[in-house]
Amino acid sequence: MIVGPADPRAAGPAALLAQSHALMRSMFAADECHFLDLDALTRPEIRFVAATEGAATLGTGALALRDGYAEVKSMFTAPQARGRGVADAILRHLIDLAASERRPLLRLETGTGLDAAHRLYRRHGFVACEPFDGYRENPASLFFERPA
Structure with missing residues (x-):
């Protein structure tokens, strides 16, 4: 498995993102879905990666570079x-990427009920935090952070 830069x-990657977005829409109200669309994932401040094995795309992840x-x-x-171990490999890659981009802190918003994701983030040192950067307190959202 290789994790590296990819075109969303x-x-x-587009097929996996479509699956992810469909899952989010099935679990949460529209205003509770905070995913980035394909165009947003190509912006200069986004670092999009995929895990691949041969021609197969196994997973995706991205970093949005914010101030600080x-x-x-x-x-x-x-x-x-x-x-x-796909998600572990992608998240390790993103943690390293944040450090190389000189971002001392990683943050994320995720949805309630995504228990496997919550375990992944905690395993990698993320802890619960308050909403950040325009997110609001919402029973459907959980917020995590960790030093890079």
Whole structure:
């Protein structure tokens, strides 16, 4: 498995992002979905990555570079690749990337009910925090942060 920069509009990543967005829409109200669309994921302040194995895209993740921190976005693993360490590899890559981008803090927003994601983030040193950067307190959202 290789984790590295990718084009979110390429077939593999775009298909996984569509699955992720559909899942979010099925679990949360529209105003509770904070994912970035494909165009947003190509902005200069976004670092989009994918985990691949041969031609298969196994997972995606992104960093949004903010003033003084980086926000983890677009974490999603293909259902058939779950349990293989894909999300761990992507998150480790994003943590290293944040450090190389001189962002001393990583933050993220995630939804309630995404228990596997919550365990992943805690395993990597993320702890609960208050809403940040325009997010508001919401029963559907959880917020985490960790030093880079």
